[in-house]
Amino acid sequence: MNKNTLRIAFLSIAALLAIKVNAQEEDRDDKWDGKFEQLGQLLPTPNVYRASDGAPGHEYWQQQADYNIKVRLDDEKQTITGSQTVTYHNNSPQPLTYLWIQLDQNKRAPGSDNETTKEFGIGNSRILNVKSMAFNMNLFSTEGGIHITELTDTNGKDLPYTINKTMMRIDLPKPLKTGETFSFKTSWWYNINDRFDDFGRSGYEYFPEDGNYVYTIAQFYPRLAVYDDYEGWQNKQFLGDGEFALTFGDYEVEITVPDDHILAATGELQNEKEVLSKKHFNEFQKAKKSYDKPHIIITQEDAVKNEAKKSTKYQTWKYKAENVRDFAFASSRKFIWDAQSVKLNGKEVLAMSLYPKEGNPLWEQESTKAVVNTLHTYSKYTVDYPYPVATSVHAASIGMEYPMICFNFGRPNPDGTFTDATKYGMIGVIIHEVGHNFFPMIINSDERQWAWMDEGLNSYLEYRTQKEQYENFPFRRGPATTIVNYMKGRPDRIRPIMTNPEQVRQLGPNAYGKPAAALNILRETIMKPELFDKALKTYSERWAFKHPKPADFFRTMEDASAVDLDWFWRGWFYGTDYVDISIDRVDWLQTGDTPTPVDTKKEIEQELKFAKNPEIFTLADSPERMGEFLEPMNDNDYREMMKDKHFYDVTFSNIGGLVMPILLEFEFVDGSTEYKEVPVEIWREDEHQVRKLFFFDKQVKSITVDPKLETADVDTTNNTFPRKIEESEFEKFKARLKG
Amino acid sequence: MMKSALIFLFVGLSVFHEYHVSVCDINFNTEKQLLEVTHRIFADDLENTLKMQNIHLDVMNRNDYDVNDPYFEDYLKKHIKVKANTTNTSIVWLGHQVKSDLIVCYYEVNVPKTIDKVHLSNTVLMELFRDQKNIVHWKKDKVNVNSVVLDIRKPVTNQEF
Numbered sequence: 039m040n041k042n043t044l045r046i047a048f049l050s051i052a053a054l055l056a057i058k059v060n061a062q063e064e065d066r067d068d069k070w071d072g073k074f075e076q077l078g079q080l081l082p083t084p085n086v087y088r089a090s091d092g093a094p095g096h097e098y099w100q101q102q103a104d105y106n107i108k109v110r111l112d113d114e115k116q117t118i119t120g121s122q123t124v125t126y127h128n129n130s131p132q133p134l135t136y137l138w139i140q141l142d143q144n145k146r147a148p149g150s151d152n153e154t155t156k157e158f159g160i161g162n163s164r165i166l167n168v169k170s171m172a173f174n175m176n177l178f179s180t181e182g183g184i185h186i187t188e189l190t191d192t193n194g195k196d197l198p199y200t201i202n203k204t205m206m207r208i209d210l211p212k213p214l215k216t217g218e219t220f221s222f223k224t225s226w227w228y229n230i231n232d233r234f235d236d237f238g239r240s241g242y243e244y245f246p247e248d249g250n251y252v253y254t255i256a257q258f259y260p261r262l263a264v265y266d267d268y269e270g271w272q273n274k275q276f277l278g279d280g281e282f283a284l285t286f287g288d289y290e291v292e293i294t295v296p297d298d299h300i301l302a303a304t305g306e307l308q309n310e311k312e313v314l315s316k317k318h319f320n321e322f323q324k325a326k327k328s329y330d331k332p333h334i335i336i337t338q339e340d341a342v343k344n345e346a347k348k349s350t351k352y353q354t355w356k357y358k359a360e361n362v363r364d365f366a367f368a369s370s371r372k373f374i375w376d377a378q379s380v381k382l383n384g385k386e387v388l389a390m391s392l393y394p395k396e397g398n399p400l401w402e403q404e405s406t407k408a409v410v411n412t413l414h415t416y417s418k419y420t421v422d423y424p425y426p427v428a429t430s431v432h433a434a435s436i437g438m439e440y441p442m443i444c445f446n447f448g449r450p451n452p453d454g455t456f457t458d459a460t461k462y463g464m465i466g467v468i469i470h471e472v473g474h475n476f477f478p479m480i481i482n483s484d485e486r487q488w489a490w491m492d493e494g495l496n497s498y499l500e501y502r503t504q505k506e507q508y509e510n511f512p513f514r515r516g517p518a519t520t521i522v523n524y525m526k527g528r529p530d531r532i533r534p535i536m537t538n539p540e541q542v543r544q545l546g547p548n549a550y551g552k553p554a555a556a557l558n559i560l561r562e563t564i565m566k567p568e569l570f571d572k573a574l575k576t577y578s579e580r581w582a583f584k585h586p587k588p589a590d591f592f593r594t595m596e597d598a599s600a601v602d603l604d605w606f607w608r609g610w611f612y613g614t615d616y617v618d619i620s621i622d623r624v625d626w627l628q629t630g631d632t633p634t635p636v637d638t639k640k641e642i643e644q645e646l647k648f649a650k651n652p653e654i655f656t657l658a659d660s661p662e663r664m665g666e667f668l669e670p671m672n673d674n675d676y677r678e679m680m681k682d683k684h685f686y687d688v689t690f691s692n693i694g695g696l697v698m699p700i701l702l703e704f705e706f707v708d709g710s711t712e713y714k715e716v717p718v719e720i721w722r723e724d725e726h727q728v729r730k731l732f733f734f735d736k737q738v739k740s741i742t743v744d745p746k747l748e749t750a751d752v753d754t755t756n757n758t759f760p761r762k763i764e765e766s767e768f769e770k771f772k773a774r775l776k777g
Numbered sequence: 778m779m780k781s782a783l784i785f786l787f788v789g790l791s792v793f794h795e796y797h798v799s800v801c802d803i804n805f806n807t808e809k810q811l812l813e814v815t816h817r818i819f820a821d822d823l824e825n826t827l828k829m830q831n832i833h834l835d836v837m838n839r840n841d842y843d844v845n846d847p848y849f850e851d852y853l854k855k856h857i858k859v860k861a862n863t864t865n866t867s868i869v870w871l872g873h874q875v876k877s878d879l880i881v882c883y884y885e886v887n888v889p890k891t892i893d894k895v896h897l898s899n900t901v902l903m904e905l906f907r908d909q910k911n912i913v914h915w916k917k918d919k920v921n922v923n924s925v926v927l928d929i930r931k932p933v934t935n936q937e938f
Contacts, residue, residue: 143918153813159930170907254786457835459821512837514819514879522802523817527912531926544910546797574800768804768813771883 073697074722080612081589087267092593094616095578100585102127102260103287110352111253111369112295114182116232116242117228118258121225123192128220128257130265132211137220138265138273140204142257143228144235146182151203152278179235184260188225197222204276205773206260224260239438240445245394248345252394254433254445256366262287264484266585274486277450279494279539281485284363286583290356295369297353298344300336302392302429303367304442305359313355324386325377328394332376332406338395344371359441359582361424363482366440368392368431376402380410382422387413393432400450400464405430408468411507411629416476416499419571420578428475430468437467439474446471462512483583485766488588489539490611496551501554514551518750521547521555525616526752535611536588555750556610561749563699564718565601573598605697605718614700615695617749620756621741622727623689629680630654652684688741689758694752697721703745706736713745794935797822797906801899803936804916805892812861812886814868816853818901826905827852837875849873853882853901860896861888898933 086097099302104127115717128134143669145152158174160166171741185379188195191211198209213222230253233241240256264272264283272283295301301313310319318335325333336344350370359365378386391405413423425442433445448464449455476499478485478492485492501516514520524532524547533542535553542548561570576598577591588611596603609615628650634653657680660671690700700716712734720728743757751757755764799822802815806919820891824836827848832843850870871883888895902909913924915936925934 167904173907308890314782451833457824458837459824459835465822512820514878523798523912526914527924527926544798544908753921763919764803766802766813766815767881768802768815768883771815771874772813772871773883 045541058725069726071695071725073608073725074605074719075608076698077592077607080608081592082268082587084332084593085267088590090589090593091578091597092514092590092595094584094590098584099129099131100128101129101262101265101285104287105287105289105365106261106448107289107291107365108294109258109291111249112519113296113299116230116251117227118230118255119225119227120259121188121223122259123221124260124262125219125221125547126214126262127357127592128216128218130267131216133215134265135210135213137208137210137264138271138281139206139208139260140257140263140273140276141184141186141201141206141260142276142282143184144201144204145278146178146180146231146238148176148181148183150183151275157278173237173395178231180229180231182229182231182236184228186224188223188261190223192221192223194223198285201565202275203533205263205273206714228258230255230423233434235435239436240366242420243364243434245396248372249348250345250370250372252364252368252370252433254368254431254436254438256364256438256440259365261364263583268585270586271566272486274485276417276486277488277540278486279542279545281539282364283484283486284482286361286363286482289359289362289365289568291359291365291367292354292356292369293354293369294354296349296371297351298349298515299346299369300341300344300371300373300392300696301367301369302373302390303355303433304362304440304445305357306426308356309354313353313672319346325390326379326386328377329379329381332378332389332391332402334374334376335401336373336375338374338398338402340593341372341374341395341529344373347371353381359425361599362441363479364440366443367444368443370394372396374398374402376406378406378410380413381412382417385422387423387425387684388427389413390427391428392429393406393429397432397447398450399454400433400456402589404448404461404465405432405446405468408465409472412469412472412503412667414472415503419502419574420476421480421500421575421582424480424582425475428472430472437471439471439479441475441479443467444471458512465511466500466504466506466514469503473503474502476578480583481520481578482583482585484585484587485539487538489542489549490537490553491586493549494535494557497550497554498557501558515554516558520553521551522553522752523751525750529614532614534614542605546598554608556575556606559749560595560603560606563601563701564603564606565595569601579684609696612729613696615772617696617698617751618692618694618753619698619700619743619749620691621688621743621759622691622756623685624741624759626647626652626681626738627655627687629657629677631656631667655685658704683733683735684737686734686738686741687729688732689727690726690743691727692721693756696747697725698751700730701744701749702732703742703747704732704734704738705740705742706734708736709737710736783832797909798904799899799901799909799911801901801911801913802916803895803897803913803921804896804919805888807890807918810890812859812888814857814882814886816857816882816884816886816901820875820878820880820884822905823849823852823880826902829905836880839875839880842873849880850881850884853884856899856901857884858898859886861886861892862894864936879884892938893924895936895938896933898935899927900932903929903932912930 052502086095089095104125105122107122153176189199191197200207231238233243240254242251242253244251264285321335331706336649354369377388377390380389389406389409394399397751409428417423427442429443431445434449435447438443438445446467473496477495481490497515504511531543539545561567573595577594592607633656657677660673697718699718702714706713741759744751804813806813810923820837823935827834832848833883836845839909855870865885874881899911901911911927914924917938
């Protein structure tokens with residue numbers, strides 16, 4: 039019997055407890071899964087770069103790439119043309135003979151892996167949405183792919199290069215030694231994709247009513263891949279789901295766009311006097327001093343006037359950004375613009391929103407507010423937001439993050455009305471995408487390999503923000519109950535969290551929902567808030583502006599809290615078990631002179647309710663001498679103490695496989711209750727079944743496992759003793775209809 | 778009209794990954810000869826797919842219950858087909874509840890006392906999301922029997938009892 043069939047067998051037996059206990063006992067001996075074994079060999083050996091406590095090692099190093107970019111957005115042909123000088127710092131102990139550069143736009147090139155490796159069939163329903171079909175036939179309106187027009191050293195001498203799909207290797211004229219820098223120049227162009235036809239994290243949206251575009255531009259320049267101590271070059275091809283791994287650096291970027299466009303970008307605007315009208319320049323200064331609410335810099339009225347201009351003149355916006363891992367921008371004549379200054383521990387950050395009128399009135403009401411709320415909550419739990427600005431831009435049907443800027447959905451109906459679903463969806467996505475500044479933009483994990491390291495941590499803090507900053511927010515992720523349905527799904531369809539994102543069937547629950555719920559359980563139930571918050575802050579502080587790996591997170595959370603968590607990482611991150619703890623049997627006993635004889639038949643058919651009267655057990659006399667000790671035993675004193683106690687000998691079984699603390703609520707016949715927590719280590723010797731003795735002065739009426747639904751237990755019908763035939767949700771609803 | 782709504786199709790394709798999942802609990806109540814169905818659907822997904830049919834509802838607004846409920850009934854009846862022992866069987870709609878960001882739909886299906894097999898087709902939201910997964914948990918008199926995941930490639934299942 040393999041593990042899965044066994045599990046299913048257990049599930050179906052759940053109501054026939056009579057045979058269940060026996061069946062389990064037979065299987066128990068050969069089923070040790072080592073659930074409490076230390077992660078040991080599963081984690082890489084600590085070294086001088088990554089220390090055993092989860093901190094960066096004393097010789098930790100990372101590369102740096104500084105960019106000087108000039109880029110032009112052609113509003114007539116929808117193209118990006120750019121040139122850049124990149125200065126690469128080799129801080130590694132290795133000499134480098136080549137560099138790897140990411141050409142993300144080649145994901146859109148005809149015949150790319152993204153096109154050719156799509157798994158798809160017509161399906162048995164024989165009905166298929168036309169858009170879905172077109173997508174799978176790769177019928178796109180824009181011819182994608184980057185065209186490299188120049189690649190030289192700083193003296194203009196050509197450098198040899200090879201393009202392998204979404205990666206480009208530049209051969210260096212001589213090995214780049216430790217501590218040396220190398221600069222090169224490159225020029226390129228590409229067609230901007232229409233996000234409506236061609237999808238994508240960046241691109242443009244066309245507005246047929248006024249003939250304008252909203253451009254949200256990212257992955258627009260050749261970007262250095264990460265070279266690190268862990269796996270050399272991270273040059274795994276860009277297939278679509280595995281996002282980005284990027285090196286930190288300083289950016290100076292000049293963006294040329296039509297002179298009636300309003301622009302937002304990563305970093306701080308350097309020439310606001312040149313590019314803004316006098317009026318808007320003044321409003322911008324006012325916004326920087328507006329601390330209690332957003333100040334509108336460009337009004338809807340201004341934006342509507344702008345829409346009609348269609349200027350053919352261009353102007354250049356200059357930006358600087360320090361210590362960022364990427365750069366993105368948004369540009370349109372349609373933008374309304376508001377901003378508010380946020381004080382974070384004496385530092386001021388400008389929270390901004392840009393949106394076309396199609397986003398109003400929702401965007402002027404909620405966007406900047408959501409940015410402010412996110413900065414406050416995330417800064418509290420991780421590190422103070424270190425950048426000067428944080429901008430939320432409205433772009434239809436997308437949520438995508440870049441340093442200091444993100445593109446977010448949430449569009450009201452054409453008449454300006456909007457539903458709760460639209461509003462909460464929009465606030466949720468803004469918190470999520472602004473939150474990504476912390477994970478992975480600042481605490482810069484490798485998204486191409488580990489989606490959960492940014493999405494999971496971010497979704498957890500997104501939940502905390504929604505919980506702390508909004509009333510009655512309809513949570514989608516975070517609480518344990520939100521992940522129950524995923525975790526009880528078919529085990530063969532579920533991958534461990536520790537899986538590369540390209541191989542996951544449902545990235546939403548796998549990389550976002552399950553780790554978010556797991557972290558929430560870790561905080562509320564396992565570690566408790568004080569220890570968890572401290573450990574997460576330690577991790578954030580240790581790895582801010584560095585490249586952490588999973589082991590660095592796992593090790594830090596333990597090292598900073600003294601809570602043994604190997605079992606937790608094993609179960610929740612490396613495995614696909616789920617939580618289902620059953621309370622199988624309760625014997626109610628009291629002390630007395632004559633023990634109740636054990637009825638073998640009754641033993642087998644243990645009923646799932648308390649006996650009418652307690653069974654009696656006898657306290658035999660202690661031996662005259664305890665070992666070598668000379669003191670006599672005070673048997674009678676102890677007997678007196680135990681005399682009126684109610685003893686409960688309780689058997690629990692672990693059906694789901696995932697070990698968890700046993701949380702219990704005892705209700706007494708007098709109506710009072712008592713809450714007890716049995717730490718997870720109760721399972722350390724037997725992972726499948728445990729017995730535990732409880733005793734009280736009062737008689738117990740019922741026992742409930744996980745009374746507050748905080749462990750993601752997938753089957754609560756076996757959580758009560760005596761078993762309650764719980765009214766199902768369906769029955770409750772139907773009864774209400776009749777009532 | 779169709780154009781603007783269609784963009785929702787692939788929101789979750791590679792960017793902001795949402796759960797594209799609905800969960801259907803079906804309990805075969807042998808005494809009452811009923812399949813009792815509790816069907817959880819994300820509110821925004823339902824709202825968006827109805828929008829594609831030019832039906833504009835505020836699905837999470839509890840004050841709109843009476844307006845919304847018939848549309849949910851129509852939608853579910855279009856997307857859920859049940860055959861008990863090869864006979865087409867119609868759905869009796871009971872109503873819905875808004876719970877957090879979910880719409881929980883309740884409906885039932887009259888079936889014969891002994892059924893060998895139930896054929897279920899569940900295409901809920903598959904017109905909206907290519908990667909929609911509809912999880913079905915089968916129970917008989919409240920005891921778990923089986924769980925299946927339906928998707929666009931195979932939106933049907935046969936459950937034996």
